[in-house]
Amino acid sequence: MSGLELKGLRKAFGLTEIISGVDLKIADGELVVFVGPSGCGKSTLLRLIAGLENVTAGQIVIGDHDVTKVDPAKRGVAMVFQSYALFPHMTVRQNIGFGMRVNRVPKPEAAARLEKAAALLQLTELLDRRPAQLSGGQRQRVAIGRAIVREPDVFLFDEPLSNLDAELRVQMRGELAALHARLGATMIYVTHDQVEAMTLADRIVVLRAGRVEQIGAPLDLYDDPDNLFVAGFLGSPRMNFLTAEVQPDGRLRPNGYAADLPSPVGGLTPGRRVVLGCRPENIEITDDGALTASVKTVEQLGASTFVHADCASSVVLAAELRQRWSLKNQTTLRFNLPTASTQLFDADTGLRIRQ
Numbered sequence: 001m002s003g004l005e006l007k008g009l010r011k012a013f014g015l016t017e018i019i020s021g022v023d024l025k026i027a028d029g030e031l032v033v034f035v036g037p038s039g040c041g042k043s044t045l046l047r048l049i050a051g052l053e054n055v056t057a058g059q060i061v062i063g064d065h066d067v068t069k070v071d072p073a074k075r076g077v078a079m080v081f082q083s084y085a086l087f088p089h090m091t092v093r094q095n096i097g098f099g100m101r102v103n104r105v106p107k108p109e110a111a112a113r114l115e116k117a118a119a120l121l122q123l124t125e126l127l128d129r130r131p132a133q134l135s136g137g138q139r140q141r142v143a144i145g146r147a148i149v150r151e152p153d154v155f156l157f158d159e160p161l162s163n164l165d166a167e168l169r170v171q172m173r174g175e176l177a178a179l180h181a182r183l184g185a186t187m188i189y190v191t192h193d194q195v196e197a198m199t200l201a202d203r204i205v206v207l208r209a210g211r212v213e214q215i216g217a218p219l220d221l222y223d224d225p226d227n228l229f230v231a232g233f234l235g236s237p238r239m240n241f242l243t244a245e246v247q248p249d250g251r252l253r254p255n256g257y258a259a260d261l262p263s264p265v266g267g268l269t270p271g272r273r274v275v276l277g278c279r280p281e282n283i284e285i286t287d288d289g290a291l292t293a294s295v296k297t298v299e300q301l302g303a304s305t306f307v308h309a310d311c312a313s314s315v316v317l318a319a320e321l322r323q324r325w326s327l328k329n330q331t332t333l334r335f336n337l338p339t340a341s342t343q344l345f346d347a348d349t350g351l352r353i354r355q
């Protein structure tokens, strides 16, 4: 097992830069999740680490070895793809053992590794089946088994659960977390799904357009985002954003409203345009609320209620309530943004304004 370091990593296809300078240190045994919207370069970054693409600039270090120019098979990494890429004519046993046969792992050693991986992944009873005779979740486990028997220093997972239905995804997520705990291996897991990132990661790396936006433990990113992108990406429904202007007395006037709110940050220049962020679970719907909005939809989920309402500036506000709530459409509600749970961002740069 070993850690991994990326130094100033860049990748261009032709003239288009896809990865624009990524620096990252991953500790031995850590599970790091790369998350970001489709097309932001997650797969490309993983393929660079695996050696399936050549870097344009920068360095990849695994353990103590600079592997930037090392052959993929000799990097000590194993990758699991979204499309399981199993051989249809081979049994589960042959699929899992294929890499070991190619690499001429001695037979007794290969058999022992295979048996251990199959037991770990609950595939022992299925070893003689072919992929067509397996469920989606079982196929994905075979693909993971193939990675495990290689005994890599670093596991790379590229959206491995995307092809599974919602229920199975949740189950496999739990299995992957348990697998990480048992193997204690260094893992990089790529997903566009922020819930997967929040639930699996030791640390999350949020990517946008080939750059790292923020790195941190899931709840640290959720509670303390550095910018509007990270604030909006983690959490569902996403954080509410109201654009506002700083008044001469330092209070904030949201666009379209005649009311001012206290600012979570002091010393702001009057006239500055800011964005006030508040998570749905922190919105207070109350008769003496300073702001109004007109209710669009109410989603009763039993344990919680989501209220979506149009604000004065035509922003749609999402509020999550723990109690049941049933106002009719078009009804006006009053709400407050509790100052202690709001966050402030610069409207032009999107960067967080901290006290």
Ligand SMILES: Nc1ncnc2c1ncn2[C@@H]1O[C@H](COP(=O)(O)OP(=O)(O)O)[C@@H](O)[C@H]1O
Residues within 6 Å of the ligand: 013, 018, 036, 037, 038, 039, 040, 041, 042, 043, 044, 045
């Ligand atoms: N071989 C390639 N040649 C040219 N462009 C590519 C190639 N591979 C990926 N890209 C582009 O790089 C960008 C990032 O792709 P990718 O890493 O697959 O994103 P993600 O996995 O985050 O969805 C996309 O715009 C994609 O079209």
Ligand SMILES: [Mg+2]
Residues within 6 Å of the ligand: 042, 043, 044, 159
């Ligand atoms: Mg991808």
